[in-house]
Amino acid sequence: xxxxxxxxxxxxxxxxxxxxxxxxxxxxxxxxxxxxxxxxxxxxxxxxxxxxxxxxxxxxxxxxxxxxxxxxxxxxxxxxxxxxxxxxxxxxxxxxxxxxxxxxxxxxxxxxxxxxxxxxxxxxxxxxxxxxxxxxxxxxxxxxxxxxxxxxxxxxxxxxxxxxxxxxxxxxxxxxxxxxxxxxxxxxxxxxxxxxxxxxxxxxxxxxxxxxxxxxxxxxxxxxxxxxxxxxxxxxxxxxxxxxxxxxxxxxxxxxxxxxxxxxxxxxxxxxxxxxxxxxxxxxxxxxxxxxxxxxxxxxxxxxxxxxxxxxxxxxxxxxxxxxx
Amino acid sequence: xxxxxxxxxxxxxxxxxxxxxxxxxxxxxxxxxxxxxxxxxxxxxxxxxxxxxxxxxxxxxxxxxxxxxxxxxxxxxxxxxxxxxxxxxxxxxxxxxxxxxxxxxxxxxxxxxxxxxxxxxxxxxxxxxxxxxxxxxxxxxxxxxxxxxxxxxxxxxxxxxxxxxxxxxxxxxxxxxxxxxxxxxxxxxxxxxxxxxxxxxxxxxxxxxxxxxxxxxxxxxxxxxxxxxxxxxxxxxxxxxxxxxxxxxxxxxxxxxxxxxxxxxxxxxxxxxxxxxxxxxxxxxxxxxxxxxxxxxxxxxxxxxxxxxxxxxxxx
Ligand SMILES: Cc1ncc(C[n+]2csc(CCOP(=O)(O)OP(=O)(O)O)c2C)c(N)n1
Numbered sequence: 001x002x003x004x005x006x007x008x009x010x011x012x013x014x015x016x017x018x019x020x021x022x023x024x025x026x027x028x029x030x031x032x033x034x035x036x037x038x039x040x041x042x043x044x045x046x047x048x049x050x051x052x053x054x055x056x057x058x059x060x061x062x063x064x065x066x067x068x069x070x071x072x073x074x075x076x077x078x079x080x081x082x083x084x085x086x087x088x089x090x091x092x093x094x095x096x097x098x099x100x101x102x103x104x105x106x107x108x109x110x111x112x113x114x115x116x117x118x119x120x121x122x123x124x125x126x127x128x129x130x131x132x133x134x135x136x137x138x139x140x141x142x143x144x145x146x147x148x149x150x151x152x153x154x155x156x157x158x159x160x161x162x163x164x165x166x167x168x169x170x171x172x173x174x175x176x177x178x179x180x181x182x183x184x185x186x187x188x189x190x191x192x193x194x195x196x197x198x199x200x201x202x203x204x205x206x207x208x209x210x211x212x213x214x215x216x217x218x219x220x221x222x223x224x225x226x227x228x229x230x231x232x233x234x235x236x237x238x239x240x241x242x243x244x245x246x247x248x249x250x251x252x253x254x255x256x257x258x259x260x261x262x263x264x265x266x267x268x269x270x271x272x273x274x275x276x277x278x279x280x281x282x283x284x285x286x287x288x289x290x291x292x293x294x295x296x297x298x299x300x301x302x303x304x305x306x307x308x309x310x311x312x313x314x315x316x317x318x319x320x321x322x323x324x325x
Numbered sequence: 326x327x328x329x330x331x332x333x334x335x336x337x338x339x340x341x342x343x344x345x346x347x348x349x350x351x352x353x354x355x356x357x358x359x360x361x362x363x364x365x366x367x368x369x370x371x372x373x374x375x376x377x378x379x380x381x382x383x384x385x386x387x388x389x390x391x392x393x394x395x396x397x398x399x400x401x402x403x404x405x406x407x408x409x410x411x412x413x414x415x416x417x418x419x420x421x422x423x424x425x426x427x428x429x430x431x432x433x434x435x436x437x438x439x440x441x442x443x444x445x446x447x448x449x450x451x452x453x454x455x456x457x458x459x460x461x462x463x464x465x466x467x468x469x470x471x472x473x474x475x476x477x478x479x480x481x482x483x484x485x486x487x488x489x490x491x492x493x494x495x496x497x498x499x500x501x502x503x504x505x506x507x508x509x510x511x512x513x514x515x516x517x518x519x520x521x522x523x524x525x526x527x528x529x530x531x532x533x534x535x536x537x538x539x540x541x542x543x544x545x546x547x548x549x550x551x552x553x554x555x556x557x558x559x560x561x562x563x564x565x566x567x568x569x570x571x572x573x574x575x576x577x578x579x580x581x582x583x584x585x586x587x588x589x590x591x592x593x594x595x596x597x598x599x600x601x602x603x604x605x606x607x608x609x610x611x612x613x614x615x616x617x618x619x620x621x622x623x624x625x626x627x628x629x630x631x632x633x634x635x636x637x638x639x640x641x
Contacts, residue, residue: 025452049452055482060441060475067445070430071380072453075445091472095438102421103431104414105632140633163635192639238639 001180007116009149010170011040012186013156014076018046021074024160027052027061028078038078038116058084062091065111066099074110076160082118082130085167093139096165108163114156114170118145119210119259120295120306121172129295129302133169133208134260137237137269142166142191144235147212149179151234154189162191171259173210194240196247200229203316204247206256206270207232211307215257218312226320236266241273248274253322254284255315257307262288282322285315329599331529332591334369336607338389339588341398342560344611345388345405349564353619354405358419361389363559366587367492368393370532371460371552374540380428380446380459382439385420386492387432390462396424398611402618410621416632428457436497437463437470440489444480447487447543458543460488460536466497468513469505477549481517486543488536489514489551492526494558499573514551526554527585530594557582 004012017024026039032053034040043051054061058079065075079085085092096109119131136143142164146152152170159166197212198219205228207215212232219228231247233240248254254274258267267286274284287307295302342362348354361368364386372381372393383390391401396412404411405419412424423431430446433439443461450457467473468491480487491510495502502510511521520542524535532554539550559582561567592600634640 055475055478057475057479059472060444060479063438063441063472064445064448064476064479067382067430067442067447068449068452069445070425070442071446071449073449090435091438091441094435095433095442099431100635101630101633102413102417103423103425103632104412104416106413106423106425107430108635110635142634191636 001182003178004149004181004183005176005178006149006152006170007037007175009153010038010114010116010156013153014039015042015045017157017160018042018050023072024074024076025050025052026076026078027054027065029054029056029080031078036078036080036116038114058087059091062088063095066091066096066109069109069111070099070107074160076112076114079113079115081128082115082132083127085113085115085132089135092141092165092167093136097139097141100164109165110163111165112159113165113167115168116170116175117172118169119171119173120302122299122302123297125297126294131169131171131259133167133236134265136167137266138264140237142235143169143237144191145169145171145209146234147174147197147209147232148177150181150186151189153186155191155234157188158191161188166191169209171209177210177213189234191235192238192240193235194231194233194243197230197232198228200227200251202226202228202251203253203255203319204229204231204251205312205316206244206254208236208258208266211257211259214309214312218309218316222313222316226316228316239269239273241277244273245277248278248280252279252281253319254278254280255287255312255319256284257287257312259307260289261293262286262291282319285319287311287315328591328594329603331369331373331533332595332600333603333607334373334393335365335529335588335591336603337398337610338365338368338392340607340611341392341401342388344615346560346564348406355407356418357564358388358405359386359563360560361386363582363587364492364494364526364556365389366529366591367490367526367532367554367556370529371462371490371536373533374536375458375460378428378455379457380430380443380450382430382443382459382461383422383432384436384439384462384464385432385434386464387420387422387462391422391424391429391432394429395427396429399614399617402614403621406618407623408618408621409624410618415624437467437473439463440467440473441476441479444476444485444487448483448485451486456544458486458488458540460490462490462492464497465491465493465495465502465506465510466500467491468510474513477514477517477519480549481519484546484548487549488539488543489519489549491551491553492556493553494556496558496562498562499571510553511551519549519551521551521553523553523555526556527587527590529587529591557585559583
């Protein structure tokens, strides 16, 4: 089977949707030459009407996409760096997200926002290393963090076809990830449906994006100690609570690893859901960035702030010991 | 568009607003409104230059724009009163009134935001093969918002069929325009190569003439035009001002403003009996509209988040 990389899978999804639906168009900075590679080859294939290089005007072009969506187009915006989402939080959270309700259902805003390279990009320091998916989930914007090439393809396709605004975070740590994929099986992956990345019976580890690979590696490493199930929600919002509940009903133990800040982050949400709904035999744990995290430049410091495999191992061990308390 | 039609529009907006202010005071309208009283000529003139399928975006002070584009006053009153029969089914209110069927993509409560939405919509319409134009209204306060200036750049660069309509009423809330705008308002647009004109925003005929030229230019593929319409807000920034009694304008200034009343300017162009007939017609229309609005149902609280998502089942 051919290998497909995560980034190439997203590129393929964009190409397939541009070909399938004339209302789809791309806009963003340097996308004509595909500076990030996400849009490689698409300008040549679809031309300047469908692949629109924008000036550095994030706030205007984000609303521009909303305006285009209001009259029937399906824009996809590429943001070069995750911090740009802070610049356009108003345009996404306060405009695009709210217009359907505020108009009494008169309009739809099918815009997709893609960030190829979210989270720590080694050596890019404080203003390029955020991973703000929890922010968008908190305001109710559909938020997706794919973990593997097939999902990156399928979730991006579903995001573009969705009639609501959707933010797709492609973690920097996942972009180069390659997998054997039978291209004929590539298909849309519904938003809001998680998957069991690895079955197990003792602990459910919830992981997103690139951290799914870390969770799988840790599960292998601890195979002799415990049978670990890795649950990949794929969509942060809406969260597949039913899928998660099913997993936890079997394992009765829960750890979440989350590359966002501790307070009010995705990890906090998963633990809140657990407190409300799940019957656990041990207190759940979360492995996250620290509160108010700013990623420092020096590699050792950057790594110290990111949730990593060692922290995950410690949390799993803690949960396994917890039931003896 | 005839003299009498323009008069009908300014008169309709004026009386709609006066009645709406009464409904704020009586509690039928909760949350208050930003009255458009004094600025009616701009909405009337601009919308008279547009086709039915052209688009507009509006502001927090948007009732006049929406009425001039042709919404049913009953549905507009109902929206302000939060009724299910309102334009937005009571989900938008004064600052978000929209009627997509009439090309009204919505009023917007974030100053400077709608200009970029209109630019995208106008661009997309052209891409979809339509010959429509978008007009976007904003105040003098908005010209200091970076997002709007970014939109000027995109519109000029891509020859987008959009008309930027700045309603310079002298104030952003209480901030006088001279204390807020370095350089000039038209200079903002000229810097992007957009043809810019300052016109008398109290005279509906002048606004209509200037907008017609701008719309023709846009439809011919020549890109955006910027119209600075000088005007004056006769009433409060927002109806809360009646309670807080903000003082930032002298009585002399206010009466000077009232001396150039667009309703009088246009009304003077009509024979007295024609004018009286229009006034009576408007009154009857608004009586009926208010009656319908007041008699219509409030939304069901269990439907508070209806319309939020296209696929609500995923969230249950
Ligand atoms: C971006 C933004 N900043 C501040 C406000 C609060 N606000 C609402 S209306 C207004 C004044 C707007 O002035 P202007 O654009 O001149 O329009 P006018 O009210 O005079 O019609 C302000 C500051 C807002 N809604 N949005």
